[in-house]
Amino acid sequence: MKFFFTRRADLPTVASKFELSPAQCHVLHLIEPDRPIPMGRLAEALACDASNVTGLVDRLESRGLVRRQPSAEDRRSKVLELTPAGVRLRSIVLEHMTTPPETLHRLSADEQRALVKMLRRLLEREVSPP
Amino acid sequence: MKFFFTRRADLPTVASKFELSPAQCHVLHLIEPDRPIPMGRLAEALACDASNVTGLVDRLESRGLVRRQPSAEDRRSKVLELTPAGVRLRSIVLEHMTTPPETLHRLSADEQRALVKMLRRLLEREVSPP
DNA sequence: TATTGTTATACTCTATAACTATA
């Protein structure tokens, strides 16, 4: 939990480097390149009401990072995909967010590997099962 | 990072169980019982502007969870402390937030211990050095 | 009837700038 709150305090700082809000960062993270996602599924993944996604996507769309496309199967639904600019920014943001804390050197290379392995196992399939 | 965003999505859910906002949860976490903290230091710990702390504390104070007290050393400054109700709610919230993800059983008891140990080392002194 | 996304409304969070009372 301490880990969580520590990173939570960092997010606005990281996000603002790219003039993004924390929530916008989260959206960028959730829309994977070449993997269009319906708006409703995005709302689920964000654990927020669907009505919020409208405005969130509006702002990202007006910055040319995300596109709304009609869904092939259901004419009520729209799917979201990253624009080329969105793909680029996403990868830059992710790179910055994965910059490890300066305290990482406290763990040996072996320990770091073991840590990553355990965290991976904890998180598998917890978000956006294909 | 995936870990972070996963927990980030959980926070509003956990918080709303107690009719708290995510930020209010964070504040409750940061004010330790019997450890008054000046408002300015709270703003630092939250990585937000000092002006936000006013409203944040207003709302917590009007719910009887937090108290403002004049600082002994500097008459400009006010220190924050939890009320008895605040101490109680803090401990309940923290208990809920430390409920491990259901996927924890994927790690053996030994692995869990090792994981906790490593995370502790990564985080030591990163927040609120005494 | 039920569902997807939108709109309207209200409240909270957040930053910036201007203010006050101390230092």
Place this chain on the structure above:
DNA sequence: TATAGTTATAGAGTATAACAATA
């Protein structure tokens, strides 16, 4: 002059409720 906290203001995030189009 500088600092701690407040107030005013504006934009973004969030939930609820009501709505249109489609299923």
